[in-house]
Amino acid sequence: MSLKIRTLVALSCAIVAAQALAAELDTRLYISPTVNYTVTDGNWHTRDDSGFGIGVGKPISQSLNLELNANYGEYQRNNTYATLGTVKNTGLMVDALYFFSRDPNFSPYALLGVGGVQTRATKYSETNLAANAGVGMMTWIHDIGLRADVRYRDINTRKFDRGDWIATAGLVIPLGAKPLPPAPKEEPAPQPAPEPVPAPVPAPVEQPAIERPAPQTKIILEGTNFDFDKATLRSSGKAKLDKDAEMLNTYPDINVDINGYTDSIGTQKYNLGLSKRRATTVKKYLESKGVAASRMTTKWFGKKDPVASNKTAAGRAENRRVEIIILN
Known part of the structure; x- marks a missing residue:
């Protein structure tokens, strides 16, 4: 495993371990359909092209979301290697999103993730460990989020590392109704008291006057x-x-x-x-x-x-x- 991948894995684990669950947070699961554009590593000998993806995620603290993201891209070989056909990459990543703010108008985040990428081409199929890191943002319109991010994905193949730059845009769609605040606990009904024994009527007590508060209280x-x-x-x-x-x-x-x-x-x-x-x-x-x-x-x-x-x-x-x- 390359030093770059080991570093990304260590940072990802550190972020997950450092976060505590926060109150007052919408913790619904969400799905995230996306489209992307990949600037491919020169070692692929392919042209840059677009792709698509789908993810599922969940906020687990005031600063942290965890996501499982799958993406697919198909890239034509350049003129020198055109006879070798296309390269098809299918990735599956577990990503940690660290939010610097939960402002619904602008929620910037940094992301780290690890996973794998299956690469297929003519007479070639290989699955390799991968890691990615990047930055992005979300903004919310009613109960639907818009997102965009840019990430660098490093794939550790048998011959050498290959690094792609991927720009992604998509939606964040929460599943289910937004949770309501907990209802106040009802006090148990009082048990009927036994019939009281009549007592002497006490003399009326004069109620104290309400004290006037001092200025600037x-x-x-x-x-x-x-x-x-x-x-x-x-x-x-x-x-x-x-x-x-x-x-x-x-x-x-x-x-x-x-x-x-x-x-x-x-x-x-x-x-x-x-x-x-x-x-x-x-x-x-x-x-x-x-x-x-x-x-x-x-x-x-x-x-x-x-x-x-x-x-x-x-x-x-x-x-x-x-x-x-x-x-x-």
Whole structure:
């Protein structure tokens, strides 16, 4: 095996071993029909030509996809070797795609793969170990992806290595429906309690007055952060806002800022819009509880000012938040 192939195999294995499964990821299997154009190695004595392929893949972490790709190309001999007919290459590769970003508008990646190539020609048939490496990108339109990449494929034949440059374009078609977020667990129905023994009626207790918060107090909806890529309030978030609305209705002179935030996944342009929708959701809910709209100003900051690390799923969940700032 050549040094070039050994290096590509080692790097491919290192990438696969280094990745951990990530949350909030569409992990559906997908198929990827492609067309390609190959600039063949001079040792083939063939003309450059187009071909086609089909692959199946699956995202396994926030940064990594694994794919099984098959491709076929048929290349005419050049004039010097025309009497020898055509060269037909059928390749089967296992590829690891490392994504630098999962932005649906532009997802660049690097790829490494190993496999084999069967070569057939007049009075000749041989299967050899191969490896490839390259770079590419994906972009998504609704639930269909477009992809393109350029890769160098090294084939270790019995006589000498042959290296081809292959440009590929195709589709990424997920299989099955997009998974829905898990439904909240239902609490078990309470068991009927035994008939209570009548007790003396206690004297009425005066409820304490709601304390007025100090100016510039920050109210974070702790434990009620938003789901990934959502601007819908959870039931626990509504319960927390009910208490905030009661306080604001008790002190009708208080004005507030309502600030929306997101985690770090996606572009800042997209996240600004998402954080705006979250802040607007909170404002409209407080309005429904009687708080005047003129007392509330919405602001949105996207993925700026995180309160926890975006490197973990728990940290990203804390950053998907809305803060209410008491102004006076």
